[in-house]
Amino acid sequence: MSTTSLTAPTDPHIEHDGTKKTSSGAFDLAHLVAALPGALRKLDPRQMWRNPVMFIVEVGAVLTTALAIAEPFTGGPQSSGGSEIPASFTWAIAGWLWLTVIFANLAEAVAEGRGKAQADSLRKTRTSTTAHRLQTYDAFTDAGAESAVVEPISSADLQLGDHVVVIAGELIPGDGDIVWGIASVDESAITGESAPVVRESGGDRSAVTGGTRVLSDRVVIQITSKPGETFVDRMIGLVEGASRQKTPNEIALNILLASLSIIFVVVALTLNPIAGYSAATVSIPVLVALLVCLIPTTIGALLSAIGIAGMDRLVQRNVLAMSGRAVEAAGDITTLLLDKTGTITYGNRQATEFVAMPGVSQGELIRAAALSSLSDPTPEGKSIVDLAIGCDVTANEPAAGEVVPFTAQTRMSGIDLAAGGQVRKGAGSAVMSWISESEPLTEPVQLALAERVELISNDGGTPLVVATKDADGAGRILGVVRLKDIVKEGIAERFSELRAMGIRTVMITGDNALTAKAIAAEAGIDDFLAEATPEDKLALIRKEQAGGNLVAMTGDGTNDAPALAQADVGVAMNTGTSAAKEAGNMVDLDSDPTKLIDIVRIGKQLLITRGALTTFSIANDIAKYFAVIPAMFAGVFPALDRLNIMSLSSPASAILSAIIFNAIIIVVLIPLALRGVKYRPASASKVLSRNLLVYGVGGIVAPFVGIKLIDLVVSLIPGF
Template sequence: MSVLTQTPVPEQKSDEAHSTTKKSAFTAAQLIAALPGALRKLDPRQMWRNPVMFIVEIGAAYTTILAIAEPFLGGAAESGGSTVPASFTWGIAVWLWLTVVFANLAESVAEGRGKAQAESLRKTRTSTTANRLTGYDESGDPSAQSAVTAPVSSADLTLGDVVVVVAGDLIPGDGDIVWGIASVDESAITGESAPVIRESGGDRSAVTGGTRVLSDRIVIRITSKPGETFVDRMIRLVEGASRQKTPNEIALNILLASLSIVFVMVALTLNPIAGYSNASVSVPVLIALLVCLIPTTIGALLSAIGIAGMDRLVQHNVLAMSGRAVEAAGDVTTLLLDKTGTITYGNRQAAEFTAMKGVDDTELVHAAAVSSLSDPTPEGKSIVDLALTRGFRNDEITAGEIVPFTAQTRMSGLDLPDGSQIRKGAGSAVIAWVEQGRRLASSEHEELEGYIEKVSNAGGTPLVVATKSADGVGQILGVVYLKDIVKDGLRERFAELRTMGIRTVMITGDNPLTAKAIAAEAGVDDFLAEATPEDKLALIRKEQDGGNLVAMTGDGTNDAPALAQADVGVAMNTGTSAAKEAGNMVDLDSDPTKLIDIVRIGKQLLITRGALTTFSIANDVAKYFAIIPAMFAGVFPGLGLLNIMGLHSPASAILSAIIFNAIIIVVLIPLALRGVKYRALSASKVLSRNILVFGLGGIIAPFVGIKIIDLVITLIPGF
C-alpha cells in the first residue's frame, strides 16, 4: 500500500550558495562573430516575427528615404515649430538602423553559442559501417544462431534494425541493447571521460549513436529514424533551429505588439491635432517619438533571454526538448525526487552492530565480517570496514564456500568446512532459515523484531546475522544497521525551495517507517512510501488537479508514463529509450539531483524576463520627459518646466533619446545572456525587488544617459 504523509520540518535559513561559474556573456570575439548574422536578420521576412523591432525597421527605412529626399524637397525637419539641423534626419535614420541591428545582435550572440556547441556535436555524427543482423531471434548470443551479418552504412539503418557492435567500433545509431554487456565511451556526448557500463535487460540499456564501445560485444536494436537520432535533435535544439516560443513569451509578444499598435495610432493622430495650434511636427520627429514610446528594450532582448535560458541548461549538460520545458521549470510548485541516488547516496553504509541478549558482541562482529568478505557490494564492504574498527582482524579470514545473494533467498553468507553456516540478510528470510532447524522462542522473536523496528524507525535497513551448526541448529546473533546516507547540503537546498513556494516529495519503495525517517532527516515536505509506477502517476495527476506544476526524474521504462505526465520530466541519459522519449528534458550526466538546478535555471529565466520588462517600461516613462517637452517647447513655453534635464535644444533632446534607446540595448545584452542573479525568494519578494532595482533603475538611467549624450551632441556644430 502506498502511503503519502506530511513530515514536519523545522524552519531553515537558506544560504547563498550553489552558484556556478559563468562564461563571459559578451566578448569582442562574440560580437564580431555575431555581426554577420545580425545583419542577415534585417530581412523583413525574419523581422516581422518581432513586431516591435519590425516597426522600428519600417521607421528606419522611411526616415532614410526622407533623409535622401530632403535636399530635393527643400524642406527641413521641424519640432513644434522649431527647425532642426539638416543632419538631424540622417542622425535619426542611422540610430534607428543601429537600434534594429543591436536588437538582432542580442539574438545572434545568443544563437552563436548554440551554433558553436552544435558544430562540436556534428563532429561526432560521422558515417560508419554497421554490421546489420538478419534472422536474429533475440534468444541469446547471435554467434550461436543462424543470424546473418551484412555490412551497411549507418545512414542506411532504419527503425527496428538489429546490429552487432564489438570493442573499438562506433555505435552506428541510437538504440537499446538486446544482448550483451559492454563498456562504452560517451565522452563525445556527455563530456565525461570515464567509460560507463551498458547492458541488456535493465534501465541502462540505451546507447547513443556516435559513442564508442571499449570492450566486449553487444547487439543493439535501432530505435531512431535517419536524421532523428539523439545527436541530430541536440544539434537542432542547441543552435536554435527548432526553438519554439514559449506560451509566456508569445503572450508577452502579443502584449508588446498591442502596445506598439496603440502608440502607432497616437503618433499618427498627434500631428493633425497639433496642427490646430500651429505646432506641426515633422515625420522624422514623430518616428523618433514612436520608437521611444514603444517597448523597444524588452522587444529587442526577449528572444535572446529565451535562447540564453536553454543555453544555460546545455552548460549544465541538460538538453531541453523545448523552451516550454525551461519555462515550466521556473513555474514548478511540486518536485518529486527519488530517494536512492537523489536524496541519499544509494550506497547504504554499516553504522552499528546490535547483538542479541546472551550473544557476545565479538561473535556478532566476526560472523558479520566473515560473511561479507567476499561481498562485492558497497554494503558488504562497509560491514567489513566497520568490523575492523570493532576489533576484527584480517587474519581471521575463514575458508569456506561463498553463498551469493539472490532475489529468491534474500541472504548471502558462507558455508564453512566443518559444516557450520553463516548467513546475513532480510529479517524474515533469516528467521525462516533458522527455523528450518528449530523454532524461535517468542521472547527471542520479540527481541529481534524490536531491533528490526528500531533500525527501520531510524531510516535504516536491518540485516539479520545468524549461524547454524553442523547438526542444523540455528542461532540469531544480532542485527547490522545499514544507514542510508543523506547527501550533504540537501536540507538547506530544500529550505530554499520551500522559500520559493516549491513543495518537495520523496518517492521511495521503502516501508513507511523507513521513509518517514529519511524524509525527516533530509528535510523534504512529504513522502510517498512503497511507491509503484502507478502510484507515481496517480500522485502527479493529483498534484496537477490541485493546480500544481510537477517536475520529476526517471530512467526506466516503468517511469515513462510519469515522465510524460509531469510538466517537467527529466530523463537520465543512462536510461531507456522509452524514458528519454517520454521526458521533455534529458540529463546527459544522469544526475538526479540536477533537477533542483533545472528548477533554479527556469526561475532565473522568468526572473530575468520580468526584470528587463520592468526596466523597459520604466525606461520609456523617463524618455517622455526628454521627447515631449522638446517637441512642443517652441509653441507652448510652459512645457519648458518639464525639461527637468535641462537639455540644450529640441533637436539634441530628440536625438539624445534615440541614441540612448539604441545604446541601452547593447548595455543590457550581457545581463540578458547571463541572467539576473538568482536568489531564493518568494514571488512577492522577487516582484518587490524587480520594481525597486530595475523599475527605479529604469527611470534613473535614461535621465543620466540622455543628459550625458546631450552634452556630447552640443559640441557638434549646428546643434
C-alpha cells in the same frame, strides 16, 4: 544520416557545485563582431516582421532615411514644434534608428551564435560508421553469437527496428536499446565524462546513443531511430536554435508589445494634426523618434535572446530541453517529485551500527558479520567490513570455506566454513527460518530480535540479522547490523531553498512507509509516497495537477514513461530507456537526478530575467518622455520647458540623445539577457518587490543619467 563520433558542447568554466556556467567570454568584443553578419542578415523584413516592435523601428529607419535623402531636393521642414533643428538631424536620427535595429538583431545573433558554434563542432566530427546488421535476430538467438550471419552496411542505411552487433572497440552505429548482452560503453562523446558506464539488456539502462564506443564484450542493439532523427540530430537542432519555437509566454508578451506599439503609432499619427491647431509643425523624423521612444524597444529587442539563452544555459549543464515551453514550465513548478535512491540518498546502504543480542558479546557479533562479508562484493558487504575494522576487529583474510552469495530466493548471504559451521546475514524473516530448520527459536529470543529489528526499521534503517550454526547444526542469533541509506550532504539545505521558492517536494520510494518517513524527515522532504508503483506515480501527478499545481519529476525506466509524459516537466535520464527519453520533455545527459533542482532554478531565472527586463524597458520610457515631449512643443508652449528637468541643451539635442540612449541600452543589456538575472530563493512577493526596486526604479533613473551625459556630448556638435 550517418552516425557520428561527436564532441558534446562543453564549457571550461565550472561552478563550485560541479555545474557549468555561462562563459563571460560570450559577451566580449570578438563574439559581438562574429555575430554582426548574422545581425545584418536579420534586417530582412521577412524575418523582422516576427518581432513587431523592432519591425516598426525598421520601418521608421527606412522612412527617415528616405526623408534624409530627399530633403536637399524638397527643402523639407527644418523646424519642429516651433524649434529650429539642424540639417544633419534627420540623418542622425536615421543612423541611430538603423543601429537600434542592428543592436536588437545582434542580441539574438549572439545568443544563437553560441549554439551554432556548438552544433558546428558536432557536425565536423561526424563520420560514417560501418554497422554489422543481423540478417535475422531470431536466427541469432537460435544459432548463437558465433554463428550469426551479419552484413556490413553504412550506418546511414540503418532502418528503424534493425538489429546490429557491436563488439569491443567499435562505435555504436545508431540510437537503440541493447536486446542481448552487456558491455562497458564510453559515453564521453555525449556527456563529456571519461568514466565508462555499463549498459545491459533487459533493464532500465539498456539505451545507447549513436557515436559512443563499446569498450568491452559484445552486444546486440535494436535501432530505435530513423535516419536523420537520431539523438545527435536532435541535439544539433536544439543547440543551434533551429528547433526552438516561441513559448506561450513569449507569444503573449509579443502580443502585448504589438498592441502597445499600435497604440503609440496612433498617438504619433494624431500629434501633427493636433499640433496644427497651435500653428506648430511636427516633422516626420521627430514623430518617428517619439514613436521609437514610446514603444518598449528594449524588451522587444532582447525578448528572443532571453529565451534562447535560457535553453543554452541548460545545454551548458548537459540538459537538452525539447522545447522552450519546458524551460518556462520549470520556472513555474510548484510540486517536485524525486526518487529517493540516487537523488536524496547516495543509493548504497552503509552499515552504521552492530546491535548484539542478550548474552552475545559485541566482538563476537562483529567478527561473525565481518567474516560473512569478506567475500561479499556488494557495497553493503564492504561497509560491514569497514565498520568492523573501525571497531578494532581484525578480519583481513577470507576464511577457508564456500561463499554463499545473496539470492532473491534465500534473501541471505554468508559462508560455509571448511572447519565446520555456517555464518549467515540477511533479512530477519529469512534468517529466522534458516535457524528454525534445526531448532525453533525460543520466545525470549524472538522478542529480543523483534525489538531490535523494529527499532532499526522505525528509525529508517534496514536491519540485517546475523546468525551462526555450529558443526552439529545448532543455530544462534548473534545480533543485528543497522544498514542505512545515507542522505546526501547539503540536500536538506537545497530542499529548504525550494521551500522558500514555494515548491513542495515529494519523495517517491519503493521502501516501506516507516523507512520512507524517517528518510523524508532527515532530508527535509515535505511529503513522501512509499511502496510506489508506476500507477501510483501517475495517479499522484494527476492529483497534483487537478489541484492546480505544475509538477516536475525525473525517471529512467520504461515504467516511468507514463508519469514523465504526464508531468509538466519530465526529465529523462540519458542512461534510461528510449521510451523514457521519448516521454520526457528534457534529457539529462549526465543522468544526475539531483539536476532537476538546477533545472527549476534555471527556469525561474528565465522568467525573472524576462520580467525584470520588461519592467526596465517600460520604466525607462518615462525618462525619454521627459526628454522628447518638452523638446517637441516647448517652442509653442513655453510652459512645457518646466518639464525639461534634465536641462537638456536644445530640442534637437534632447531628441537625438534619447534616440542614442535607446540604442545603446540594448547593447549594454545583452550580457544580462544572456547571463540571466541572478536568482535568489524567495517568495513571489519578495521577488516582485526586489525587481520593482532594482529594475523599476533603476529603469527610471538610468535613462535620466544616460540621456544627460549623451546630451553633454551631442551639444558639442555644431548646430545641436
